[in-house]
Amino acid sequence: MSSVPAGPFDPVTEEITAFDLSVTGRIPAELRGRYLRIGPNALGVEDPAAAHWMHGPGMVHGVRLQDGRAEWYRNRWVRSDHVRRALGEPEKGVRPPYGGDFACNTHVIRHAGRIFALTEGEACPQELTGELDTVGPHSLGGSPPNFTAAAHTKRDPHTGELHSVSYLTGSDTARHLVMDVDGTVTHWRDVPMDGSPMIHDFALTERHVVIYDSPVVFSAEAHAGGARVPFVWDHDRPSRVAVLPRDGGPVRWFEVAPCFVSHTLNAYDDGDRVIVDLVTFPEGFDVDAMRVPGYGGLDRWTIDLTAGHLTEERLDDRPQEFPRVNEEVTSVRHRFGYTVATAALYRRYVPTGERAPDAARENALIKHDLERGTTEVHHLGTHETVGEAAFAPAASGAGEERGYLLAYAHNPERDAADLLVVSAEDFLGEPVARVHLPVRVPLGLHGSWLPD
């Protein structure tokens, strides 16, 4: 057995079930539900470190909180037939109605009472049970032809509808799709994209959908050459933004400086302007090699629909990722946003990471007050690698700031993960609770708080 300590991205090799986890601090009694976070976790490959991060089968890590206790921790691979074979389990032979046999690895959400693992491209959503077992591929009712999942979805808090923007690898179309509260597709609209860009995230406001058309495009040549992710940066192609009125009006296009949009914090309408807060990667992002030439901070794009132009503003220039809000403000004006600074992420993505600026060397949760233009930084230790923090409201409708940030962070003393519970209102204070998980949780990607 190797004595080399596992790196933050290294996969884990076992599925664990543990009950009554030990806790430092006090789990708020109002947190009743599950915190789930999924990420790629290579399985059955000789050198997991050489596997492309985007391709590993998804493993979901969940903690159940109830009555001030951490009832259980579970980690489970999402079961595709490929995963079942690798685990020596009988194949189910249940093929998705579309897309390939891939264990979704990018996001885990709940909609219409079902828990779904999601990945963009040719991957069908996979339904999970509350104990994280795989039910199987799920075709939502009323699905259009070639319906595929998207990694990121947005729920309109007023209608309960779930919005997504999806695409097929190599297709020149982006599809905005709406599911009602029962999980039935009620509406979709295909938008021609003039090429085949990778589209990881999008933005939703009360009246608009914003689609990011980046220079990261499908390359038949890269595909033929065996690229694991056959997308390349096309330096002759502009970065553009499509604004679709949700009521069906004409699509409008706006140019931005070359970038790839990594993630949206949130967006909203402000009169005839659309405000989008987001994190981008600069020109030259190499998705196949997973290299970013220096990733940036938090930006605000203001799209003036009357004047017909888009202006960009940097709100915070320290390296940060995984922007989230209290999802009760999705699509409407937000005051607060939360991001994370993860030194290991910077070192992995950025070729100059070892010579990174000081701000890229730290692990921290960052709270942005976008009304006051201030930030609070909840510093973590040098080896406390931290992933995305999801917002868990203290109670429905309690107010944008009333709740907790939930994130897995590495605890170097135990060489295992802690679930951090940090009060949004007392952001600089000690975490109100640290739930001690029995094992490591590999770094990345996305998750959700699913209240009972």
Ligand SMILES: [Fe+2]
């Ligand atoms: Fe993402």
